[in-house]
Amino acid sequence: MNKAVKKGMIGLMLMAVVLGGCQKASEPKQTDEPGTEVTDKVTGSREEIAKVYVETLGAGDFEKLLKGFAYDEQMQKAAAQLQASLEPSLKQLGALKEIQKANEIEQGAYKIVQVPVLFENQNLSVNVVFNDQDQIAGVNFSEYVEPSDVAALTLPEGAREQELTITMRDGKDLPATLTLPNKEQPVPVIILVHGSGPNDRNETIYGNTVFKDIAYRLAEQGIATLRYDKRTYVYGADCAADIQLTVDQETVQDAVDIVEFMAGQPEVDSAAIYVLGHSLGGLCIPRIAAETPQAAGYIMMAAPVTDLASLMRFQYAHLAQFMNTDQEKAAVDAALAELDKLNQLDQLADDELVAGAYPAYWKDLLAYDPVKTAEAITKPVLVLQGEEDYQVPLQEYETWKAAYGERSNWTFHSYPGLSHLMMPGDFDANPNTYYMQKAIVDEQVTKDIAAFIATEPTH
Numbered sequence: 001m002n003k004a005v006k007k008g009m010i011g012l013m014l015m016a017v018v019l020g021g022c023q024k025a026s027e028p029k030q031t032d033e034p035g036t037e038v039t040d041k042v043t044g045s046r047e048e049i050a051k052v053y054v055e056t057l058g059a060g061d062f063e064k065l066l067k068g069f070a071y072d073e074q075m076q077k078a079a080a081q082l083q084a085s086l087e088p089s090l091k092q093l094g095a096l097k098e099i100q101k102a103n104e105i106e107q108g109a110y111k112i113v114q115v116p117v118l119f120e121n122q123n124l125s126v127n128v129v130f131n132d133q134d135q136i137a138g139v140n141f142s143e144y145v146e147p148s149d150v151a152a153l154t155l156p157e158g159a160r161e162q163e164l165t166i167t168m169r170d171g172k173d174l175p176a177t178l179t180l181p182n183k184e185q186p187v188p189v190i191i192l193v194h195g196s197g198p199n200d201r202n203e204t205i206y207g208n209t210v211f212k213d214i215a216y217r218l219a220e221q222g223i224a225t226l227r228y229d230k231r232t233y234v235y236g237a238d239c240a241a242d243i244q245l246t247v248d249q250e251t252v253q254d255a256v257d258i259v260e261f262m263a264g265q266p267e268v269d270s271a272a273i274y275v276l277g278h279s280l281g282g283l284c285i286p287r288i289a290a291e292t293p294q295a296a297g298y299i300m301m302a303a304p305v306t307d308l309a310s311l312m313r314f315q316y317a318h319l320a321q322f323m324n325t326d327q328e329k330a331a332v333d334a335a336l337a338e339l340d341k342l343n344q345l346d347q348l349a350d351d352e353l354v355a356g357a358y359p360a361y362w363k364d365l366l367a368y369d370p371v372k373t374a375e376a377i378t379k380p381v382l383v384l385q386g387e388e389d390y391q392v393p394l395q396e397y398e399t400w401k402a403a404y405g406e407r408s409n410w411t412f413h414s415y416p417g418l419s420h421l422m423m424p425g426d427f428d429a430n431p432n433t434y435y436m437q438k439a440i441v442d443e444q445v446t447k448d449i450a451a452f453i454a455t456e457p458t459h
Contacts, residue, residue, distance in 0.1 A: 040068075041068060041069055041070045042068055042069055042070075046104060046111060046113050046128075046130050046134060047102045047104060047113055049069070049113075049128070049134075049136075050102055050113035050115050050126075050128040051099055051102060051115065053065070053069060053126075053128055053136070053139070054096075054099055054115050054117055054126050054128075055096070055099065056068065057086070057090070057126065058090075058095075058096030058117070058119070059096070060087070060090055062082060062083040062086075062087075065079075065082055066079050066080075066082060069136055070134075070135050070136065071135055071136050071137075072131050072133075072135040072136070072137045074137070075135075075136060075137060075138065089141075092121060092122075093119035093120065093121055093122060093124075094119050094120025094121035094122075095119065095120040096117065096118075096119055096120075097118045097119060097120060098117070098118040099115060099116075099117055099118075100115070100116040100117070100118070101116075102114060102115045102116075103207060103438075105204075105206050105207040105436075106204055107204065107205075107206060109131070109132055110129050110130060110131060110132075110137060110138075111129075111130045112127050112128070112129050112130075112206070113127070113128045113130065114126075114127050114142075114145070114206075114207075114436060115127070115128065116144055116145060116146075117144075122144075123144035124141050124142065124143065124144045125141070125142045125143065125144055125145050125436070126139065126140075126141060127139065127140050127141070127142055142436060143430040143436075145436045145437050146437070148437055148438035148439075150438045150439055150440060152209070152438075152440070153212070153213050153216040153217065153440055154216065155179070155216055155219070156181070156182065156216060156219050156220045157182070158181075158182025159179065159180060159181050159182050159216075159219040159220075160179075160180050160182075161177050161178065161179050161180070162177070162178040162180070162267075163175070163176075163177060164176045164177070164178055164226075166228065166257070166258055166261050168231075168253070168254055168257050169253060169257055172231070172234075172235060173234075174228045174229055174230075174231065174234060174254065174258075175201070175228065175229050175234070176201060176226055176227065176228035176229070176258075177201055177215075177226070177227055177228075178224065178225075178226050178265070178267070179215040179216070179218075179219050179224060179225045179226075179227075180219070180224050180267055181218075181219040181220070181221070181222045181223060181224060182219075183222045185266070185267045185268075186266065186267055186268050186269040186270070187222060187223065187224045187267065187268065187269055187272075188222075188223050188224065188268075188269055188272035188273075188274065188296075188453050189223070189224040189225065189226055189262055189265075189268045189269070189272065189273055189274070190214075190218065190223060190224070190225050190226070190274045190275070190276050190299070190449070190453075191225075191226045191255065191258050191259060191262060191273070191274070191275045191276065192211045192214065192215070192225055192226065192227045192228075192276050192278070192281075193251060193255045193275060193276065193277040193278065193281035193284065193285075193288070194211075194230045194251070194278060194279075194280070194281050195278050195279030195280045195281055195302075196279060196280040196308075197232070198230060198232040198233040198236055199229075199230045199232075199233055200229050200230070200233055201227040201228050201229045201230075202227065203227075203278065205421065205435055206435050206436045207436065207438045208421055208423065208435065208438065208439060208440075210278065210421050210422065210423075210441060211225075211227045211278075212227070213440050213441035214276075214441055214445075214446060214449075215227055217441065217443060217446035218446050218449065218450060221446065221447070221450040222450075223449075223450055223453060224267065224268060226258065226262055228254075228258065230250075230251075230254075231249070231250060231251075231254055232250060243350050243351045243358045243360060244350075244358075244360045245357075245358065245360065245361055246360055246361050246364035246365075247280070247283075247284060247287075247361065247364060247365060247368075248287070248364070250361075251280065251281060251284050252284050252287045252288055252291070255275060255277075255281075255284070255288045255292075256288060256291045256292055259273055259275060259288075259292045259294065259295055260292075260294070263294055270294070271296060272296050272453070273294065273295050273296055274295065274296055274297050274298065274299060274453060275288055275289075275292065275295055275297075275298050275299070276298075276299035276300075276301060276449070277298070277299070277300055277301065277303065278301045278302060279301075279302050279303070279304070279391070279392060279420065280304075280308075281301075282300040282301055282302060282303025282304070282392075283303055283304050283308075283370055285298050285299075285300050285303065285370075285374075285381075286370050286373035286374040286376075286377060287368070287373060289374075289376070289377045289379065290373070290376060295379060296379065296380070297379045297380035297381065297382070297452070297453070298377065298379060298380070298381050298382070299381075299382045299383075299384065299449060299452070300381065300382070300383045300384070300400070301384045301385075301422065301445075302384070302385060302386060302389055302391070302392045302420050302422070303370075303383065303392065303396070303397075303400065304370075304392045304396045305370060305371055305396045305399040305400060306396060306399075307365065307366055307368075308365050309339055309342045309355075309362070309365075309366065311391075311392070311396075312335075312339060312355065313336065313339060314393065315390065315391055316332055316335055316336055316339075318390050319332065319431060320332050322430055322431070335355070338354060338355050339354075339355055341354045341355075342354060342355070342362055342366070345359045345362055345363055345366075371399065371400070371403050374403070374404065377409070378409065379409065380409050380410075380411070380452070381404070381409060381410045381411070382410075382411045382412075382413070382448070382449065382452045383397065383400050383401070383404075383410065383411070383412045383413070384413050384414075384415070384422070384445060384448065384449075385397035385412075385413070385414040385415070386414070386415050386417075386418030386419050386420060386421075386422055386425065387414050387415060387416050387417070387418065387427075388416075388417060388418055388419050388425045388426055388427040389418075389419055389420040389425075389427070390420070390427050390431075391420040392420060393427075394414065397412070397414055400412070411452055413445075413448050415442060415444065415445065418442055418445070421435075421439070421441070422441045422442055422445045423439035423440060423441055423442060424439055424442070425439075
């Protein structure tokens, strides 16, 4: 696709069509009686319903879009604006030429059916979001993603997995998976600590599963991993209601508790317990290290140094180049204005949300200096960075290296061509392609992790 066409399509990238559910996909039954509303909904599998939805969208049949599909409550309320929202964009797209094979991916409690569509003037993906009742909970357009032939990794032969429930210090349980290699036990283990947001144990981002990939690749090299559902994923409503929540409760304390739990597992070498933090999890490693003297070492993957608010500004500035419509630009301006409130935290009420978190959360993070805190780490540290990462750019890695590159207990690796997910990526690519294209964690990353652990003596 040439750049002119690509840029025109990007204008649709973040336009969320708020509409709302789904059942099972035959055509809805029509009636010949004048004035009689269509009440039967399209039925079938999620993929079949999504395909009919796209066909109906391409035909510009807004009456059928409004009444022929089952939506959740929020989407149903917004259905009246559907035609006004979509009609101008559909005219730019031109006639629908081809619907390609859909791909279903999981994102939290939702299933997203990603439908690549070829239109007369440009191509894009129509993403139909289903809730747990198979109702359409959202529809949005993103950059066209070429169908991928990348296959998901599978559990290595002879390796096995144990499903665990780990009780935290406050009595809450977190489900987890212990992946064990086909090797005489006890074995070294790495605890995988998520990035920001309500991540599941696999750190699933659209069709990509960062932590599952790492677990399976390391199992091939004789290393166990423990991955767990994040507190904000399991107890989202409780966390959202806690106005005093900080990154300690969100991330640090659970990681510390899990290190202690793993030390008592017979399959694990208690002298070879490591903690890997990705993104926000990497930012938290110095705080986790301060409370886990029994750990053998730490791995920081795409770990920021800059305070989170400033990093978010950088990310918005990067994303702004892909915004072409007034609606998209206004959304970026609103997000930046929201971040401005962080300069006046003391003037905000304790229960006022700012960029998705309460003042207590932001005050804690803004007072935290990860580089200074890391001075106390005497155990081995491995720092990993994708050079095509726009979320935590290479400069963050360089700051870590400038501070600790000469210390014998610190090891650094950066990877040309890899993204924030340690998968193939392009810094300048549209972020929808960056995340929605199926990929797997690069093998060299896990080889370097395995080599790091192999060189560290156990006690």
